[in-house]
Amino acid sequence: MYRDRIRLPSLLDKVMSAAEAAALIQDGMTVGMSGFTRAGEAKAVPHALAERAKVTPLKISLMTGASLGNDLDKKLTEAGVLSRRMPFQVDSTLRKAINAGEVMFIDQHLSETVEQLRNQQLKLPDIAVIEAVAITEQGHIVPTTSVGNSASFAIFAKHVIVEINLAHNPNLEGLHDIYIPTYRPTRTPVPLVKVDDRIGSTAIPIPPEKIVAIVVTHQPDSPSTVLPPDTDTQAIADHLIGFFKQEVKAGRMTNKLGPLQAGIGTIANSVMCGLIDSPFEDLTMYSEVLQDSTFDLIDAGKLSFASGSSITLSSRRNADVFGNLERYKDKLVLRPQEISNHPEVVRRLGIIGINTALEFDIYGNVNSTHVCGTRMMNGIGGSGDFARNAHLAIFVTKSIAKGGAISSVVPMVSHVDHTEHDVDILVTEVGLADLRGLAPRERARVIIDNCVHPDYRQALNSYFETACAAGGHTPHILRDALSWHMNLEETGRMIAV
């Protein structure tokens, strides 16, 4: 059954059980695993590693593309396997361990991890564990539903474990475009000038002798946990579509808009769904994760091409897309996250980047990661890669959370992931703030007037007016700047409303 997936016969004798393969991973190793936004992660070997660690404790430093599915970060955390973890995660058990200081988490721009490996600024992986649909006649690895950092991990690691997952459609082969930047000082431009350009190979080129184990699995990716649109997310989408219409009318974009990027999650996915009923046509995506909305837009005839680093779908969409992949295959490409998120390419193509904020402040600084400045949620992910160089850096969020106890717009963010310099447009269900070309005092006016929930508007106006009276380019009253967060920690509400 799996033999046709391993097309280099000399590798057939490397097939072994997950436990045997996991035994190659030793205490203290740095391990690079496939997996990006819960898509295409190696499944059996990390599970076997966690099982083994319950009996014989060991610690590793784990790098991935981004988040893992199938509760692997949970299992590895519970088994005490993780000493270090980078560059992103979304697991609640791991999150607790990170916030307790038990796992050292390195929260990185997703385009940068392999650049730092290439420069030996991070310890190279001793071993890579990569999920594949096939190994080619040359011994090259064909990834599954994500590319992430898999290619560079396999190239940098001394040894590679491949998981051939029979649950994936073998027709995924051909979908990937593996391009690795050349070394400095003779590095050349990334030769990608259109979203549908193919600039690399369809498999990860490594010497086959590096493959030390092959594990055959039959386990699907976890379905995405994205929620359907609601009235608030629909309102956010409507504000954004109205804004895009103005941009087209002003001659700053055509009806094709620019290549779209949408962060993972319910709000960004809903905004993309909103484009189905928009007047825009022949849209393209140059994003990291392709979600349900990507395929909804293709089906609606709105989206002509989508470039990403992974495909993460709901249960509803999964069988439909992967069972009928030939319907979509000429409209898709999956790239290494270094390329899907590359600042050079993002700036060249003029991406419209739509990402979710945890909170933002009246001057347009965005917190994507830290609750009350301290507790990590998931990580910055690719939002910084896109926002810094985007044609339009857009951040979306609902104006309130926890039934109104929390305002997403605050006097001063408790943690900054995206500075005022990098944020063009802010949107809540209340409205949209266009910050381009505005000084801080002007930004505050536009943000308070357009994005803030009515229950919090007066308090923010009052803060802003008091601060302006005290002066400064970016007026703040330091004693009160973080008081909303302190109140939240102490009373469960940001302000009494």
Next chain:
Amino acid sequence: MYRDRIRLPSLLDKVMSAAEAAALIQDGMTVGMSGFTRAGEAKAVPHALAERAKVTPLKISLMTGASLGNDLDKKLTEAGVLSRRMPFQVDSTLRKAINAGEVMFIDQHLSETVEQLRNQQLKLPDIAVIEAVAITEQGHIVPTTSVGNSASFAIFAKHVIVEINLAHNPNLEGLHDIYIPTYRPTRTPVPLVKVDDRIGSTAIPIPPEKIVAIVVTHQPDSPSTVLPPDTDTQAIADHLIGFFKQEVKAGRMTNKLGPLQAGIGTIANSVMCGLIDSPFEDLTMYSEVLQDSTFDLIDAGKLSFASGSSITLSSRRNADVFGNLERYKDKLVLRPQEISNHPEVVRRLGIIGINTALEFDIYGNVNSTHVCGTRMMNGIGGSGDFARNAHLAIFVTKSIAKGGAISSVVPMVSHVDHTEHDVDILVTEVGLADLRGLAPRERARVIIDNCVHPDYRQALNSYFETACAAGGHTPHILRDALSWHMNLEETGRMIAV
């Protein structure tokens, strides 16, 4: 005398007085002027404009490359000319007006201003005022000691005023390399792969009929205000050189290091001076401003090529360099700031970016701009362009200021310009913190142990320990996080020591 500088004869009848040329600038206009780090700014027309405004008030929105010399921002501010100003300034009078909310200042990454103009996200200049050494036979403009945003301003503006400055050595012609990125969606890679590549033209190509006035001047650039190295800056340089030696030993760099970028100012200049007595050789620069240290390094045989967007020298160095330009000319190129600071090029070349921090916090977030989170100093300048994509993002500062009343290392920065994600190395005279691959709690340990002034170490340790006990990925005690800044505002000292 000036006639050989205007080589297109049909333009000779455009020569007029500065007052006549300034009369072309009308109330409410957006004006783009040459000038970058007090080098190559238009001198006579803005002065005449300020004089006129004393009699007949008018307001303009002023864009430049970066800072202006010859007190022009002061004069324009005092005359009430400036309603808006971008993207950078260093003038104390203008700074007061900005902090009073009288001038709307838009503090931008220096690579981004013309990108936003190109996309019509900022209002295009009605008129550009550009200092030149000559106008060519084709009517193209040859800049002087800076390129900055001059090329794009001249291209985008409806009309152009040229100041031919006879005080500049005409031999500056040939030094510039004017490359303008193509428009999206057909933009191609910036074809620059080595610091000394020439990819454009030596003059700014515009239709000569756009030149509506030519003013002949004879006024030098202001000398730089950079102070000589002192024991603290020497210690910073020594720490950094020690670190570079380790990097070479570890095989992460060669003895040539990578292309160097140094922010403007005394500390960065001193660090570069420190390289004169280092073992490194055949160094190159890919920076925005070329300061005294650049030429000291060339003279010492250490630096083989320097690319920048401007040359800003002390009085001591000025006559020597510009009087003997032929000695340096084959080792220099001046580019538009969009290219000197371009994220695509910075990432490709693997720049070592050395910039000055106002303060940084125990987790490695850097404030480059705002005193106590509120009052603007100068602006972010190019520091973000370089830090985000650099091979090594280095920030330097003295560990204390105001005789010890201020610690440059604080529990939480009062304003964030560079997030923890973008900062690799921090250096004070006390020592160097290498943050690569570290989680926040590890970064705090390294920063407190290595960079903090002894008078503040115990207090920071105490803050950090208390915060860690309360938990979190980036532990903070919100009630105390900004208390050092509050103390400073209220008592003139951050803590009682």
